[in-house]
Amino acid sequence: MGPISNGWFATCHKRRKRFFDLAGKGRSTFSSGRVPVKPLPKLTIPFGCFLCPGNTRINGETNPDYEHTFVFDNDFAALTEDSPKQVFEDGLLKAEGESGICRVICFSPRHDLTLALMDVDDIVHVVDAWVAQYEELGIHPDISYAQIFENRGAMMGCSNPHPHGQIWASRHLPNEAIKESTTQLAYHDEHGKPLLLAYLEQELALDERILFQNEGFVVLVPYWAVWPFETMVLPKRHIRSMEEMTADERLQLAEALSKLTIRYDNLFKTSFPYSMGFHQRPVDGEPHDEWQMPAHFYPPLLRSATVKKFMVGFELLGSPQRDLTPEQATQKRLDLPETHYLKG
Amino acid sequence: MGPISNGWFATCHKRRKRFFDLAGKGRSTFSSGRVPVKPLPKLTIPFGCFLCPGNTRINGETNPDYEHTFVFDNDFAALTEDSPKQVFEDGLLKAEGESGICRVICFSPRHDLTLALMDVDDIVHVVDAWVAQYEELGIHPDISYAQIFENRGAMMGCSNPHPHGQIWASRHLPNEAIKESTTQLAYHDEHGKPLLLAYLEQELALDERILFQNEGFVVLVPYWAVWPFETMVLPKRHIRSMEEMTADERLQLAEALSKLTIRYDNLFKTSFPYSMGFHQRPVDGEPHDEWQMPAHFYPPLLRSATVKKFMVGFELLGSPQRDLTPEQATQKRLDLPETHYLKG
Ligand SMILES: O=P(O)(O)O[C@H]1O[C@H](CO)[C@@H](O)[C@H](O)[C@H]1O
Ligand SMILES: O=P(O)(O)O[C@H]1O[C@H](CO)[C@@H](O)[C@H](O)[C@H]1O
Numbered sequence: 001m002g003p004i005s006n007g008w009f010a011t012c013h014k015r016r017k018r019f020f021d022l023a024g025k026g027r028s029t030f031s032s033g034r035v036p037v038k039p040l041p042k043l044t045i046p047f048g049c050f051l052c053p054g055n056t057r058i059n060g061e062t063n064p065d066y067e068h069t070f071v072f073d074n075d076f077a078a079l080t081e082d083s084p085k086q087v088f089e090d091g092l093l094k095a096e097g098e099s100g101i102c103r104v105i106c107f108s109p110r111h112d113l114t115l116a117l118m119d120v121d122d123i124v125h126v127v128d129a130w131v132a133q134y135e136e137l138g139i140h141p142d143i144s145y146a147q148i149f150e151n152r153g154a155m156m157g158c159s160n161p162h163p164h165g166q167i168w169a170s171r172h173l174p175n176e177a178i179k180e181s182t183t184q185l186a187y188h189d190e191h192g193k194p195l196l197l198a199y200l201e202q203e204l205a206l207d208e209r210i211l212f213q214n215e216g217f218v219v220l221v222p223y224w225a226v227w228p229f230e231t232m233v234l235p236k237r238h239i240r241s242m243e244e245m246t247a248d249e250r251l252q253l254a255e256a257l258s259k260l261t262i263r264y265d266n267l268f269k270t271s272f273p274y275s276m277g278f279h280q281r282p283v284d285g286e287p288h289d290e291w292q293m294p295a296h297f298y299p300p301l302l303r304s305a306t307v308k309k310f311m312v313g314f315e316l317l318g319s320p321q322r323d324l325t326p327e328q329a330t331q332k333r334l335d336l337p338e339t340h341y342l343k344g
Numbered sequence: 345m346g347p348i349s350n351g352w353f354a355t356c357h358k359r360r361k362r363f364f365d366l367a368g369k370g371r372s373t374f375s376s377g378r379v380p381v382k383p384l385p386k387l388t389i390p391f392g393c394f395l396c397p398g399n400t401r402i403n404g405e406t407n408p409d410y411e412h413t414f415v416f417d418n419d420f421a422a423l424t425e426d427s428p429k430q431v432f433e434d435g436l437l438k439a440e441g442e443s444g445i446c447r448v449i450c451f452s453p454r455h456d457l458t459l460a461l462m463d464v465d466d467i468v469h470v471v472d473a474w475v476a477q478y479e480e481l482g483i484h485p486d487i488s489y490a491q492i493f494e495n496r497g498a499m500m501g502c503s504n505p506h507p508h509g510q511i512w513a514s515r516h517l518p519n520e521a522i523k524e525s526t527t528q529l530a531y532h533d534e535h536g537k538p539l540l541l542a543y544l545e546q547e548l549a550l551d552e553r554i555l556f557q558n559e560g561f562v563v564l565v566p567y568w569a570v571w572p573f574e575t576m577v578l579p580k581r582h583i584r585s586m587e588e589m590t591a592d593e594r595l596q597l598a599e600a601l602s603k604l605t606i607r608y609d610n611l612f613k614t615s616f617p618y619s620m621g622f623h624q625r626p627v628d629g630e631p632h633d634e635w636q637m638p639a640h641f642y643p644p645l646l647r648s649a650t651v652k653k654f655m656v657g658f659e660l661l662g663s664p665q666r667d668l669t670p671e672q673a674t675q676k677r678l679d680l681p682e683t684h685y686l687k688g
Contacts (some may be wrong), residue, residue, distance in 0.1 A: 277662075318517040
């Protein structure tokens, strides 16, 4: 048994798969199975920001004087490489050990910026860092999925405002990646083209939920959006994962992220909280031509800088329920200025 | 087109089904499809509580001087009976109108109580009200599912502390009901007994996650729990839906709910927030012998009365991740006193 800090499952170091998947078929209710356990409590930052250049982190390491981005292994990693990988099975209860790598990506040396406040050229450095990480983790023999994400704002559990994101790379595919993989594969098998490209074609023709587009990317409100201001960023051509982007496309993605986050901030004149992340083809050695890479933004605000949408009772136990339509959520933002309210 | 206030979909009065279900197979990612839209903004309560006996509600009706429970049609219903039921289909986009009935159930005339503070005998009245509602809505020709739930506490979006719950009854099954139905049916077809009874048997034998039991009910932490203090209440014998309970079992359920909510409050010495609800067999005229009725409690707190678990980044985009094990979450509560801290 490894040390308590080394695995998702502090008690047994096993990734216990949801037993319903095994007892029934296609089960994903009753929440999503035995889930990873994070070993260490979150600490508050005592003597300054752990992410600023030149500062010393909790483990004694000193951050370099980085100019653009800086990547390091998460000091409180939920996944580690040496977690035992045994399988547990006892009647209806099933589990399996999960291992992986967790990293932090600082987006800028400046503590006071956010994607919405950064220049597009600086966001390109963030895109470059994501791509480099995705490529590096992608060739790791024990990694089959790399989840790049950002929790932005205290409302989204982010305790440090220094602009940063995370990557959790794991031996198995997480639930959401499995679901998107399955659906895209089924569509691709039947139609011979990626589902999300066919979907994008239809959205562009309808032009009811498009927020912004440039040569490479479209920012739109998905038809099935659950969060009030949920948004998706999609490449216009077939891009399975981010290393397939050209230099131009990296710039276009950076511009799309900038325009989207500026409009978010302008909506309620606040630093808009959200969780965002990229879903990309698994790095399990298969080609995955069915995959098209979306970025999803899930922001919690509903009516003002402080009034959030509660995903509670009926949402948790039944189905999501919206307070405004995706088309209203699109229009509200199309009406906003394109310049950040703090710079305008 | 009906008035703006009469449907889930303010723009089109259509329940747009997630297109992924139709384009792909078994799709439930990218969140859960085109979702209902709530028509009216939530109002703050200006001249006193809308739920107290004798007070006048927003629509001008006066509440009776009720002694135990009081049920009325939700003044801001998200589902109404007269919503148009047309089907919309355009390429990958599909939707269908949804209708239903939304009710509010006051648990007690006393504004200052909660389930945790109510006597078991008074909770029996709440159980009786749930059963009566379930039976009444169950024979409605246009209703196939009745979701009984409670959002407790401001952290769960509940704006009025007066003890109350809700019922949203709908023409179609909500997502979670579909998933639980599918899995239970598959298990029942194969094994000839209800999945949740087989599961309960195994949990009782292991006795690692049992919080409390009486003759009729078991309160336990499910093996697959996602929320830090997620809990499930299960009947010991085969009960598909609540009207099948005997009078004794109604009392035993009330006792189980009382013990559970008292322990919740004692954990962080606070009025513990949660969303709870019953999943029961659909009321679509089929027998549904595969069904066993669980009550699920999904509480947001993690470490104290104010420190909650954030279901964000990796949870939303990948898979849930726990900060303590289900066994730890069980033990922490087994160690607590059984008397409410305000009464002790
Ligand atoms: O019905 P209420 O109390 O107005 O609203 C609350 O419960 C609803 C059903 O779970 C949610 O959709 C709302 O977001 C929440 O604030
Ligand atoms: O990793 P952090 O910033 O400590 O923690 C945050 O992100 C994690 C991954 O989404 C979540 O599990 C935590 O609940 C959240 O507080």
